[in-house]
Amino acid sequence: MRKKKRCLLAFGLLTSMSLLVSNTLANGSIPSQVKSAPHQAAVPSPLEPSAPSSYRSNLAYSVGVDAYIYGYTLVEMARTMQTYTQKTPLNTFHHDKFLADASFRDFVKPNNDTLYSSAWLDLSKGPQVLSYPKIDRYFTLQIMDAYTNSFEYIGGSNLDEYQGGKVLIVGPDWKGNLPSDVEVIRAPTNMVWILGRTFVNGEKDLPHVYKIQVEFTLASLDVGQEPSFIDFPKIEASDFHDPSKFYPLLAILMKQNPPPQKDQAFLSKLELIGLDYQEGTFRAGDNPEMIEGLTKAVKDAREIIKKSVSILQKPNNGNWRVNNERVGIYDTFYLNRAMTAMHGLAANTAEEAVYASTRIGEDGNPLVGNKKYVIHFEKEQVPATKSFWSLSIYNAENFFIENPIDRYSIGSRTEGLVYNEDGSLDIYIQSTAPTGHESNWLPSPSSSESLNFGLILRIYTPDEKIQENTFVLPAVKVVNQ
DSSP states (O other), X not given: OEEEOOOOOOOOSOOOHHHHHHHHHHTTOOOGGGOSOTTSOOOOOTTSSOSOHHHHHHHHHHHHHHHHHHHHHHHHHHHHHHHHHTTSOTTSOEEOOSOOOTTOOSSSSOOSSEEEXXXXXXXXXXXXXXXXXXXXXXXXXXXXXXXXXXEEEEETTOTTOOOOEEEEEEOTTOOSOOOTTSEEEEOSSSEEXXXXXXXXXXXXXXXXXXXXHTTOEEEESSTTOOOOOOOOOOOOGGGGGXXXXXXXXXXXXXXXXOOOGGGHHHHGGGGGGXXXXXXXXXXXXXXXXXXXXXXXXXXXXXXXHHHTHHHHSEEOGGGOEEOOTTSSOOTTOHHHHHHHHHHHTTOOOTTTEEEEEESBOTTSSBOXXXXXXXXXXXXXXXXXXXXXXXXXXEOTTSSOOOOTTOOOEEETTOTTOOOOTTXXXXXXXXXXXXXXXXXXXXXXXXXXXXXXXXXEEEEESBOHHHHTTOSOOOOEEEEOO
16 A cells, blocks of 8 residues: 655755855854854844955855755745646645646646646645545555655555555644544645556546546545645746745745754755745845845756756666656755756656656757657567556657647557567657558657657656666667658
8 A cells, every 4th residue: 555765865965065164254254153162252144234245145146056956846846736726725636637748737747648636735734534445557646745755655666555545644743633543644744745646548548547536535634624725925937036036935935844854954054145944034135245146046056957957867878867766755965856846846756667868869969850760679678667668758848749649658558559579669759650660659749840859768666677777778769861
């Protein structure tokens, strides 16, 4: 039914205290948290007008970059929650009724293999009882805290335990009498996202999945529980580019979802940019030098997160890159967390799914619609999995591409997929149907547009060799230029 995920203990990636200390020493002042003796005279706050503006700007930039990378995920989770709760109230499941296609825009890089069932919880008013049915196919309920750590799974890699049941999800600080006959899951934060995935074997299978979805339910432990409501300002896409909007949002959200104790060493420096997450306030907005530094920090931090994919994923053959063991449970790897939130929010842990991605062919050039490609899996390269695998194609914005046969992924469950006599497999990726190989065709953008595109190979419940990235993926080769 459920499997605890082991925590990954590691050193944090983001440290800028040495730069902070050197800057402050060079300007003749030492912030209070690094004073060497209690009898020293009090030092003016970095927000007070007592040092050159270049110092204040540099200080704000130094701390602001790390704070943005740390907090990006939390703000993106809150924005996503607002999007979902426009359709469905808190503590209630929303069930998608159609497989994601070119019109899907809820989040980037959706899959086309499962129907999503999504519920956002507010545990501050009391526990929620989660019930689920006995299921005869692949499904998983991924349960994430406000910082996207997948702290519990139901289903997924536990293929022999889909027997149905219920669990009680409790907030981090809730105290009260708990029933003895229900398994208890204590969440790290009061804001929780449950993202369910139930396998669909094509359009004709949808009615069977609908019957499963209606049995995913949530109910308050106490029928008289106060209605749930998470209060924070409306989050717009532009807020991520504006320090006067982003950092105040971060302060509010951190107060509502206190970070873990292990983050305290990092968080102690947030006061240097006027961010008090315990009070939920940000007070640097009227200091032009601080805002100058934070404006540059936001711009550069976004660029760091965007470009970090190339260094935070493991390389594989033929320009593929594979998610590493720091996906799904992040510990103090804040950059991994932010990168995943920007490029694939709610990615599974490696035990549940391995994701391999590429936008480059074997020739080192970007994948484009005016070329034809083939991926040849030798028999031993066909992904080994307890459930299934699929190959999906995305445009430059990481959404599905409209095509004449409405095919957005191809894989082990694709009806009519043809293997070669020796057990090998060829997947054809091009804008027009490959004559004689239509069953193995994954349509790319039209050749007249020559749009760049990307591929993601999803391997659900992979074997250990794949989890450990000791397998070799076939290259994406150009054919018939």
